[in-house]
Amino acid sequence: xxxxxxxxxxxxxxxxxxxxxxxxxxxxxxNMVQVFILNNNGSYDxxxxxxxxxxxxxxxxxxSESFVLTCQxxxxxxxxxxxxxxxxxxxxxxxxxxxxxxxxxxxxxxxxEIHEKRNADFAIMERALGSLGEPCKSLLESYYIHKxxxxxxxxxxxxxxxxxxxxxxxxxxxxxxxxFFAQYNIGx
Amino acid sequence: xxxxxxxxxxxxxxxxxxxxxEKAYFEQLRKNTPExxxxxVEHKLFLHQMEGFAEHRNLKNALHESHTRLVEKGDVYEGGxxxxxxxxxxxxxxxxxxxxxxxSIAGITALMISGLVAYFSPAVSPNQLVxxxxxxxxxxxxxxxxGAKLKDKIPANKVVTTSGTAFLIxxxxxxxxNAHVLQGSxxxxxxxxxxEFNARIINIDKERDLAILKIEDKDFTPLGAxxxxxxxxxxxxxxxxYTLGYPRDEIVYSMGYLSAVSGFENDxxxxxxxxxxxxGNSGGPVFNKNGxxxxxxxxxxxxxxxxxxxxxxxxxxxxxxxxxxxxTSVQKIKLPTSSSLKGMNRVEQIKEVEDCVFLVKAYNQK
Numbered sequence: 001x002x003x004x005x006x007x008x009x010x011x012x013x014x015x016x017x018x019x020x021x022x023x024x025x026x027x028x029x030x031n032m033v034q035v036f037i038l039n040n041n042g043s044y045d046x047x048x049x050x051x052x053x054x055x056x057x058x059x060x061x062x063x064s065e066s067f068v069l070t071c072q073x074x075x076x077x078x079x080x081x082x083x084x085x086x087x088x089x090x091x092x093x094x095x096x097x098x099x100x101x102x103x104x105x106x107x108x109x110x111x112x113e114i115h116e117k118r119n120a121d122f123a124i125m126e127r128a129l130g131s132l133g134e135p136c137k138s139l140l141e142s143y144y145i146h147k148x149x150x151x152x153x154x155x156x157x158x159x160x161x162x163x164x165x166x167x168x169x170x171x172x173x174x175x176x177x178x179x180f181f182a183q184y185n186i187g188x
Numbered sequence: 189x190x191x192x193x194x195x196x197x198x199x200x201x202x203x204x205x206x207x208x209x210e211k212a213y214f215e216q217l218r219k220n221t222p223e224x225x226x227x228x229v230e231h232k233l234f235l236h237q238m239e240g241f242a243e244h245r246n247l248k249n250a251l252h253e254s255h256t257r258l259v260e261k262g263d264v265y266e267g268g269x270x271x272x273x274x275x276x277x278x279x280x281x282x283x284x285x286x287x288x289x290x291x292s293i294a295g296i297t298a299l300m301i302s303g304l305v306a307y308f309s310p311a312v313s314p315n316q317l318v319x320x321x322x323x324x325x326x327x328x329x330x331x332x333x334x335g336a337k338l339k340d341k342i343p344a345n346k347v348v349t350t351s352g353t354a355f356l357i358x359x360x361x362x363x364x365x366n367a368h369v370l371q372g373s374x375x376x377x378x379x380x381x382x383x384e385f386n387a388r389i390i391n392i393d394k395e396r397d398l399a400i401l402k403i404e405d406k407d408f409t410p411l412g413a414x415x416x417x418x419x420x421x422x423x424x425x426x427x428x429x430y431t432l433g434y435p436r437d438e439i440v441y442s443m444g445y446l447s448a449v450s451g452f453e454n455d456x457x458x459x460x461x462x463x464x465x466x467x468g469n470s471g472g473p474v475f476n477k478n479g480x481x482x483x484x485x486x487x488x489x490x491x492x493x494x495x496x497x498x499x500x501x502x503x504x505x506x507x508x509x510x511x512x513x514x515x516t517s518v519q520k521i522k523l524p525t526s527s528s529l530k531g532m533n534r535v536e537q538i539k540e541v542e543d544c545v546f547l548v549k550a551y552n553q554k
Contacts, residue, residue, distance in 0.1 A: 017246060017247065017250060019250055019253070019254065022250055022251065022254045023254050023257065023258065026251070026254045026255065026258060026264075027258055027263050027264075030255075030258070030263075030264055031264065031265075034264075044266040048255060048266075052248065052251045052252075052255070055247075055251055056244065056247060056248070056251075059247055118240065118244075121237055121240070121241075122237075122240065122241050122244050125237055125238065125241040126241070144235075144238045144239075144242065145238070145241070145242040145245065145246075166192065166196075167192065170191070170192045170195060173195070177230075177231075177234055180234065180237070181230070181234075184237070
């Protein structure tokens with residue numbers, strides 16, 4: 001019971017980007033995943049990538065309003081990592097036998113599908129931003145990601161006033177939107 | 189310029205930064221102008237994506253930071269060299285005491301074992317080598333297990349000192365054995381069925397290493413004629429011989445051949461045989477293939493396998509004859525001269541003979 005409450009607290013912390021909660025979940029689950037990856041032809045870097053991917057999935061799940069975690073964090077994270085890693089092994093052309101593991105796993109396919117879709121969207125955004133070039137990229141990031149005010153931004157980037165910065169931002173935004181929507185299918 | 193204002197308005201509208209009045213006006217505008225409505229929807233989607241992207245990136249950064257922190261704290265291990273070294277040192281520090289103790293114990297044990305081996309293994313000295321080259325073992329067994337095994341014929345306050353083998357030379361109960369078997373004040377004899385009889389020591393001839401016992405026990409029923417005779421004449425080299433004796437509590441058969449007509453150090457009173465004999469065989473009869481007693485098994489050479497000496501049967505005659513001159517009580521002894529075993533096979537011979545071969549237990553005051 002106590003553990004359950006602790007896990008709920010951790011998840012809420014994770015949803016709010018609380019670094020302490022992230023550390024806790026990280027510490028409790030990482031080694032297990034690392035052992036799994038290392039035992040299955042993976043490296044330390046693979047373990048980190050896969051685990052962080054699983055953490056993002058967990059974060060997305062924790063953030064969604066309909067969120068109910070029906071199992072322990074450990075089980076969920078392990079299931080996601082296992083799924084992700086087996087998939088990656090297959091992509092690398094290593095057809096590993098689907099061994100029936102002794103560990104308890106939960107079905108995570110649906111969550112992973114959503115996660116993949118999001119990852120694809122973010123990749124489009126990333127590419128669009130990347131091909132935007134400076135200073136547009138930094139300008140938009142400052143405004144939309146770091147949530148800085150126009151005055152601050154104009155000072156930072158050296159615009160004479162906020163209006164000029166706003167003007168520049170608008171031009172950049174238009175280009176970004178064009179790049180983004182060129183790849184992002186609205187109707188989908 | 190219009191577009192900038194419009195987009196700004198849309199952003200303010202989506203952020204909820206509009207006042208109620210302005211909002212109502214803007215919504216009206218959306219309704220009436222499909223283009224603007226389209227722009228709002230599109231921008232909302234874009235902003236949502238942007239938002240998600242931002243979150244995603246922040247989380248990734250947070251995870252990286254978390255990872256780095258945990259690696260530094262040692263909660264996460266990624267096979268770095270320094271930490272490996274640390275692990276070994278840690279293990280060493282933790283177990284060095286145990287290792288030291290284990291090493292000491294191993295060392296002490298090794299020293300003790302080598303000490304024991306040195307102590308119990310025979311030390312080689314020149315003196316002993318000379319001895320060994322000529323040493324003879326008397327084939328005599330010291331009885332060690334007493335108590336329960338000993339039956340009532342041995343007086344309660346007596347202890348068995350030696351045991352060997354004896355055989356009848358007269359059906360009335362006269363037995364011959366080796367003098368060295370009787371290292372005690374009295375003796376009992378046991379037949380091959382395990383029955384004990386009291387025996388009296390009639391004579392001990394240490395020079396010949398022969399002794400005569402007489403069974404004096406009411407349980408003993410005298411035999412008529414003995415199945416074997418005692419051979420007066422000599423043997424030829426290579427003649428097949430066999431013996432029966434009690435190296436254990438049970439009668440044991442062993443066979444061999446005559447390997448020399450004289451005994452230890454050219455002793456003409458004995459033969460050298462090649463057969464396996466063990467402590468307890470002393471005093472046992474040596475038969476030839478006709479079932480005649482040709483000797484009394486007495487000693488064997490130490491450090492030489494299968495070199496056994498037997499006193500020639502002639503010695504029995506000599507001893508008995510000498511004894512008859514001095515002791516009237518032995519006048520009645522009549523040594524058997526003819527064997528009824530000739531022509532029988534070995535197994536049949538043994539069946540006839542084994543009743544006449546006894547286990548001798550000499551005892552002494554406790």
